[in-house]
Amino acid sequence: MDADTQFNVMMRGSVPVVQIIGDLDHYSTPEFRSVISELIQQGHKTIIVDMSAADFMDSSGMSGIIFAAKRLSAIDGHLSLANCNLRTTRKLSIGGLTKMPDLMILYPSVEEALEHVREIQGKPST
């Protein structure tokens, strides 16, 4: 149990990148959900979640990711997950979530996620 999971939100241009530092589990998922809700409330339709420092994700954590994906999908938005580790990728893959581009797309890095997002938004890549 890591009660001290942190959620850092950094703006990359107009796209918010939520970095999860610690475990995404039963204890930290409620906060993750409120971070996502707040960003959506601020008008963001595209959110990148950086999982590079998220060591572990349980089924509660996965419900948080599904929550974010569904909320964004409902407003024609998009969720990108970057830097998922092997265990997380496997979990998402078994859940059948990696083959649903309307819900979420996994990227090997934040940069690649950003690049794709900019393409979707029709802005020139920098």
Added chain:
Amino acid sequence: MDRREQLVGAISPGSKSALELLGFLQHLSQDTAEGNLARVVDAAVELPVKHLRVDKSVLLCCPAPGKSYFPLAFRNVSHPFLENCHLLSGDDILDWAAINQSLKVVDDLPSLSTPSAGIYALEHVRSLACIPVVAQGETLAVLLYMCCSPVSFTIWELEVMNTIANHVAAVSRLKQADEERTPPQIGPLLVRLREALWTSTDLDELLNRTLREALTLMQADSGSIILHEARGCRVAATYGLSESISRELHRVKDTVYAHVIASQKPVLLHGAADAQEYPGAIPRPEIVSAMSVPLRGRRSLLGVLNINRSRAGRIFNDADLAFATSHIAQPLVMTIENLKLHEATKAQTRYLRDMYEIARTITSTLELDAVLNMIMNRLRALIVSDVCGLLLYDNETGRLNVACGYGIPDGTESDYAELMMIAGKLSPSRMRPLVIPDLSAHHLYRHPPAAEKLGLRSAVTVPLTIKRKRVGFLTAYRHEPRGFPRETVKLLIGMAELAAIAIENARLYERQLGIANLTQRLLSPSAIEPIPGFEVGCKYAPAYQVGGDYYDLIELDRHRFAIVIADVAGKDVSAARHIAMCKHSLRATAEHIASPAELLHKMNRLIYDNTEPEAFISMFYAILDTESKTLLYSLAGHEPGLLLRAHTGRIEYISTPGILLGVLPNATFFERRTSIKVGDILLLYTDGLTTALSSDGDTGLSKLESALMERPSKTAQELANNIHKLATSRRTSRPPDDIAIVALKGV
């Protein structure tokens, strides 16, 4: 030879006691040189009682001819004596000593017929020595040293008494000369007074400093500030007064300041003549002029400022009084009120901080035992109490039971119950706390035996209420009487309110959890029905009281059995609700749907429409045909089944692509068929198992495969048990997850 006679022998020049006495006399000389009138006067009555054969002493100031004597300082004399000192005027012995300015000794007082015999009899005086205090040819006072047995003072003792009298005379002269030498400059002194008013946030310290500056400003040599507080009058600051006077100041009735408090008007006094109007006052004839100024606050009287001057010839007038009122009393009132406001604000902040801390701690958990433990810990930290206990009503029996407590050494539940039953005697409608300042004097709770045994003197009990209903009591005891001041009771009330809510929440949560547990017990298969030609082994281990995994076996017809294993997101009551929904829907529909993919499609829609947006379920659903020995299966975001083939010794993954149930409204699912022959083992499980076996860089699947391959000869149940044991024996820092395992073996 009695002890007193031994002492007589000891107190002679050169003895140890005499040397000690000489040491004190040396201090006295120093005090005299420094002009410390208060200390010299105090020593004048103290030293002979301690070091000579004197039992009682009093320093009586000499009045003007025809006026009464006033005690200035005293030791071991009673109030009746002090109150009747004025009757000593005309006493042969005192008058003789004062007028002749010579010491007078009486060895056997009862044998003399003196008009004041009755007063001396009050103190059982048998012999005495009377020494005049003479300065510049004028008798200022008389030192009266009294003994309760017939004593003949030695020359040496009388010499010591005389020396003391000379010191008193000398210090009176010194003070007078000093004051006349340096006329004060009012401007800078006023600045110093203003500065003193801002020097401290400690009320008494500030008043003492201010009083000193005020006395300098008014060219006065002694004074006091008496505060009129809720519990009575209190001497907050004194200067230039002997200790005995300072101590007695606020106790005596009919004093000048008592008059000022009653009338709220200032009083000017000139000499002893005016002082006689206030018979309760402790007479101090050295004071030639005095003023008592009321300290009037915005709403009430805060106290009295007393200023005394003992310099002959210079008396206070109305102008002085007006000056003291406007330049000292008024700024002083403002400062006292500000400080009281500051104190009140500080106390309120402290209260709020404590309440926040209590709320934060006791609402951080929903487990009743933990909540009770935290309440006790906060009580220990914030409230000074020697014994404390919490009583709660049993919801079913309505009886009051001890929930927790501390403070009774090796105390059992019945010890606490006996002590806490003070609460049980309260009227059922009482919602307010009951404070018992002194158990030995209370009409209803006098000397409860348990409290008396522990030496407890004061108590408080606060009802815990929810929506005007009492749920319990918080009771605390202290060894001291009046051990629970108003602030403590206020904090206890706040704490009781929060504790009641936290306890009620924990009880509700326990009830809810109980329902969820019951639900899950009803949901889990109690026993697996045997399947012809197959062995089935199952293991279910929820990580918490309510689990999120489940499995089931449903007989569809004589040779077809549905096998299902699922994992619901979350580990709370809503997870149990989702499982219930899943299980009943499956049982109702399974026999009508021959296709696992179609069944999952229908389940997906059901879950999508009837749960929260973030809810999902992973599921493995299969139909086992015992005749054809085939398995038709479909997966919805679930871990792949592992099928160990007996004839090859290799493992096949049993899986189909498919998203978790409840994520998308129109998800598509696929199905496949495989055979299960004799000796083949199918292992189905939830992700709690792979998570428990995983480590950094490893999904846990390879460990599971190895475990399966190592134990093919075991029964299905042994296999399920062994794999579960393997997973739970690993040390991990992560919280455990639910684990469900179903093993199926062809036989």
